Every structure is written in structure tokens, then in C-alpha cells.
Amino acid sequence: MSNGINHWEMSRRTALKAAAALFAAYNLSSSGARAASGKSLNILNTNLLFCDVLAKVIPKVYTDAEITAEEIPQNEHYEKLLVEMSQGSSTYDLLVLDNMFSHQFLVNKWVKAVDDIKADDPSLPPLKYENVAPASLKYLQYDGKNFGIPMTLSTPIFVYRKDLFEAKGLSVPTNWDDYRKCAEALHTDEVAGNILLLGGQDAHMSGDWATRLMSMTKLGPDDDGVLDSELRPVFNSEGQGARAIERIKEVLPFAPKGAEGLDYPDGVSLFSQGKAAMFISWSDVFAGMENGPLKGKIGYAAVPSEKYQQQMTGGLSLAVSAFSTNPGEAYKFLDWMLKGEGYRLFLENGETNLVLKSQLENPAVRAKIPSLNVYEDFKKRGTTTIALTPYRAPNAVEVQRVLYEEILAAVLSRKTPEQAMKDAEVRVQGVIR
Numbered sequence: 001m002s003n004g005i006n007h008w009e010m011s012r013r014t015a016l017k018a019a020a021a022l023f024a025a026y027n028l029s030s031s032g033a034r035a036a037s038g039k040s041l042n043i044l045n046t047n048l049l050f051c052d053v054l055a056k057v058i059p060k061v062y063t064d065a066e067i068t069a070e071e072i073p074q075n076e077h078y079e080k081l082l083v084e085m086s087q088g089s090s091t092y093d094l095l096v097l098d099n100m101f102s103h104q105f106l107v108n109k110w111v112k113a114v115d116d117i118k119a120d121d122p123s124l125p126p127l128k129y130e131n132v133a134p135a136s137l138k139y140l141q142y143d144g145k146n147f148g149i150p151m152t153l154s155t156p157i158f159v160y161r162k163d164l165f166e167a168k169g170l171s172v173p174t175n176w177d178d179y180r181k182c183a184e185a186l187h188t189d190e191v192a193g194n195i196l197l198l199g200g201q202d203a204h205m206s207g208d209w210a211t212r213l214m215s216m217t218k219l220g221p222d223d224d225g226v227l228d229s230e231l232r233p234v235f236n237s238e239g240q241g242a243r244a245i246e247r248i249k250e251v252l253p254f255a256p257k258g259a260e261g262l263d264y265p266d267g268v269s270l271f272s273q274g275k276a277a278m279f280i281s282w283s284d285v286f287a288g289m290e291n292g293p294l295k296g297k298i299g300y301a302a303v304p305s306e307k308y309q310q311q312m313t314g315g316l317s318l319a320v321s322a323f324s325t326n327p328g329e330a331y332k333f334l335d336w337m338l339k340g341e342g343y344r345l346f347l348e349n350g351e352t353n354l355v356l357k358s359q360l361e362n363p364a365v366r367a368k369i370p371s372l373n374v375y376e377d378f379k380k381r382g383t384t385t386i387a388l389t390p391y392r393a394p395n396a397v398e399v400q401r402v403l404y405e406e407i408l409a410a411v412l413s414r415k416t417p418e419q420a421m422k423d424a425e426v427r428v429q430g431v432i433r
Helices: 012-021 049-056 074-086 102-107 114-120 162-168 176-186 201-213 240-249 264-272 327-338 341-348 363-368 370-381 396-411 417-431
Strands: 040-046 066-068 094-098 156-161 278-282 298-301 310-312 316-320 384-386
Touching: 040 049, 040 074, 040 327, 049 341, 074 094, 094 102, 102 316, 114 327, 156 162, 156 201, 156 370, 162 176, 162 298, 176 278, 201 240, 201 264, 201 278, 201 310, 201 396, 240 396, 240 417, 264 278, 298 370, 316 327, 327 341, 363 370, 396 417
Parallel strands: 040 066, 040 094, 310 384
Antiparallel strands: 094 316, 156 278, 156 298
């Protein structure tokens, strides 16, 4: 990938559009009437699959207020949020937030606590947070209060070619030693043993590196393995950051040629064309994969572990702008979503990164969306969930960028892994604010 490309613009959320286009277009038609109340809500939306539903389907069904949710391209969405909120704009009532940077909006008080909205109007019902997966809520809680609702839940998953594994008589690897052995055994001139995405900031840092890092030290459910609660770097406290780099380097010979320039869309394209045997990345990357030419040939499992059965979760959320002139109406929309109707529409229109517990626990839904079986794998392995890196940083995107640059330098042997981690610690401490 050329030096002029902004790797944040090629995040996995942006890649969803490209990935979905490889397989099928979803039908987003529905019926219903617009609100007759004269009330309206404007959502600062983006252009992911569930956002299409938010923009095109839900406005036809939700009748308490007229919903406007123009889809802003993902490469512009984050900057748009920063501009609108830093200027105190009241244009938007609700904000779609990526959980990786949502903490920035909570700390800056750019979103309003839903507990405060209810306190101002006791007639509002309590929000049914018990209806969604508990792991999705940590990104919406700050200073003892709740700040919105989850829209999707995602997690890293191990995706592999079942047919190739069967042909070689290989078992699904549950640790990184076996993963390396499988990568070597499956690698040919036509089919890479595994995919690495060294060309993308998010893809490499949170996908290749963090998926190896996350099982190397014991972590609590709110820990991310990168920064502690005081925003101090802990990613190499026991040498685990350098070890995670070494784990990447040992399978680099079995990656596609040109791996240093690959990002999410490239990885999805290669895997869907049958040019790779294994791929570890975030679940939202694989939306629509089962509609492609490899349908029925793909297996899904939890990511291999090093020492501890721990796995990150992430996703996107919806919060009430602190500058909205309609906080009560925005709260009512969040209540409607949590009761399940909005999530039902997400599922019916193709969303696979589900957060509603009744959907995640439904065998029929899991049969329809095989990637959800990774959560069953969690149960079998005793996997606990940890947080998305580096969500605690008020400027998480900048912290991620520093880590990406240092990790990449070590993977490409421009530095030793140990030196890269030392430099990363200094640089991360310098950019956190």
C-alpha cells in the first residue's frame, strides 16, 4: 500500500462495504409509516450494514419520531464526529460510535448519560440492558453511569478451510504452536497457509498483533492488555508485546506475497477466492462470507491461545449527543431498540455481528450465521472476554497508530521486537492526552 494512504481510512468497518460487495447485496426494503407526531431525531450515522438498516428500514417502522440517519462514509465519520462535538453542535441527537474511540466522547462529555436523562424525566422507562450481551456494555459506562446502547458486538475469530484441513488430516489449532504447524503444512504456491494484513493500521495492530497478545498475560474483563486503568503502557510488562511480534514473524513465510501491503479488503478477497487456508480477524470482516463461493467449506473457531483463554470483544454503539435539544426523544429511541425490534430488523436485513442475547442464544440464528458458533467455542474452552485495545485512551486512534508503526517495524526486521516495544512505550506515553 502506498505511503500516501491513511491506514485509519482502511479500517475494518470501512472494509465491510467492500467485503459485502464481494458476495451479495442485501434487500433493505420494509413497510411502515413515518411519524405523525412531528417529532424528529437526527443520527450522525456511518455506512456499515446495520447503519443501512438504521437509515433505510427503521425510519419506515419507528413511529414515535421521524428518523434521519444520513450515511457518512467511514473514512469521514470519525472526523465529522470530532468537528461536530468539539464545536458543541446541536445538529445531531444520536451518534454512532466505534467502541475503540467511544471513551474519547465520554471523557470529553460529548455524550449525555442516559441515567441523567431519566433523572430529568422520571416518566421515562428504565432501559433494558439485560437484553444485550454483557460484554458489549463496558464501552458505554463511565464514572458510574451509562452512556448509550450497543448496536453490534464483534470479536476476533479464526476462519479456516475445512476441506483443506480434512485433506491434510489436520485438527483445528487451539494454540499458536499448532497454528504455525498448520500454516506450514497448508502452504503451497497457490494457497497461502495463513493471511497477515501488515498494510492496515487497525488490521495489523488489533488483528494480527493484539489477537496474539490477548492470551499472554492474565487480564480482567475491563482490561485490554495495552493500557492499565491509569493509562500506563502494559503491553510489554512481561515481554508479551515482543513475543506477540515473534509469533507473527514465525508465520510470515506462509503468508501471501505482498503481505506488507494488505489490508482488510485484500484479505477478504484472497480468502474468498480460495487463495488462503487460514485467516484470523474481526468477525465483522467476514460479513457475507457464507454467500460466496466457499459456502459450506468454512470453519469458524475461537482464536488460538498462548497461556490464558481470553478474547477481545468490540463493536459499535449509539449514544445521545450532549448538545441534542431532544434528549428525551433520543432516550425513547434507545428504549425501543433495547426492547428488540430494531435488532430484529438488523438480523432480518443481513447483520451478523449480533448483540441481542435472545438472538445469540437462538440455535436457528446460529445455524443461519455460522460465525456465531465462535461463542459456543468460548464456552467449550472456558474463554473469558476482555476489552478492545486501546479503548481506555482518550485518543485511541493515535495510540493505535504508534503501536502499528512500531510493530510493523519489528515484523519487517527494521528493529528487534524488544527495541520496538521499548520505543512504543515511550511514544505511547508521549501521545496520550
